[in-house]
Amino acid sequence: MMRGQQHGFILDRQLNAESEPLIWLGLCELRVMNDRRWPWLILVPHRTDIEELFELTPLDLTMLTFEVNMVGQALKDRTGCTKVNVAALGNVVRQLHVHIVARSEGDPNWPGPVWGHGLREPYRREDLHQFAENIRQGL
Template identity: 45%
Template sequence: MTTFALHAQLAADGLFLADWPLSRLLRMNDAAYPWLILVPRLTDAREIVDLSAADRVRLMDEIAWASQALKDQQRPDKINVGALGNVVPQLHIHVLGRFKDDPAWPKPVWGHAAPIRFEAADAAREIETWRTALSPYGA
């Protein structure tokens, strides 16, 4: 039996927040946007249709939890949810808060600018802030 392994690009780009019942939850290491990533901890899942019916329901619940926490924490003008996977084949879902005054509005954030990485101390604070905001969900 193969165990779950996070794709190297997701590991490099994300800050670990939690393991929910289905997904590993990451905070994108980009201070420009409030951006969460859910990665179902299933081997070889590339598309949502690769999940069982029960796991699809669980994934939708987890997307809703992440979206609600983002909405409560950041109050964005819009929440974008997407499973692109053009660069990273491992199934992962972006939950991204957008603001009318953000650097890329209204265009997609991908390719707009290089990520603004958190300094170590700021990353630790960001992780703690999100863990607190997410604590009512997915435990």
Template identity: 35%
Template sequence: MIFQLHPQLQRDCFYVGRFSLSQVLMMNDSQFPWFILVPERDGVTESYQLAAQERVCLQEESCFLAQALADIYRADKMNIAAIGNVVPQLHIHHIVRYRTDPVWPAPVWGRLAAVPYSDSARDEAIIKVREAVAALLVD
């Protein structure tokens, strides 16, 4: 089977790049630096469905991305979650949080309507993150 990104993720996100296992996406909500890893494995909804080596790879990619985001955005806290109630395709959210953000300390889901990035802010964020994670990018 050929991997296809879930349509909801296609609508809500921008492509940032690709690690060896996962696509790196940026959520189109400028209120939070919010990135998503999506393992390129068709039909996978849970991490335990990945092969053992892929689970290790996904964890390493997630930790690498989380540390890069925490460093470049000076996070107070990183929220990392694989919920999948709306989008069943396995994907892991990496959300930079600040004690001063508008919904702290609550989760971000369903709290505020998304505020889309301007073209220039989107491009700037993608470039900044691509530079920070360049060591793992394969494209």
């Protein structure tokens, strides 16, 4: 079991298939969305049967806010993006997770959303590792 992981926690199958683990932060596992079109990170709180932010305990919600801010700042610092988008949608993947996406003018579908735009373009393995290491250093 990963350090800090809640007993019985199982990562959603789609999140597991479309993203790669980066680092454990405390409440959340930080993952890299395997789509090279945007620098895109995902925070997954290791809590069982949680779909909505308001289902978290006050302490967990505070910790999630701290981790979102920390990751968002690192993403902005490391990519030099114009804007950092943060969203917890959950319409397709019900397990609570938070997307943190670096957006810049001229990127695919700017200024529209990243969801539902074209097909996912996986990283080359070495590029994924380089991006992950860049973010890790920023944290």
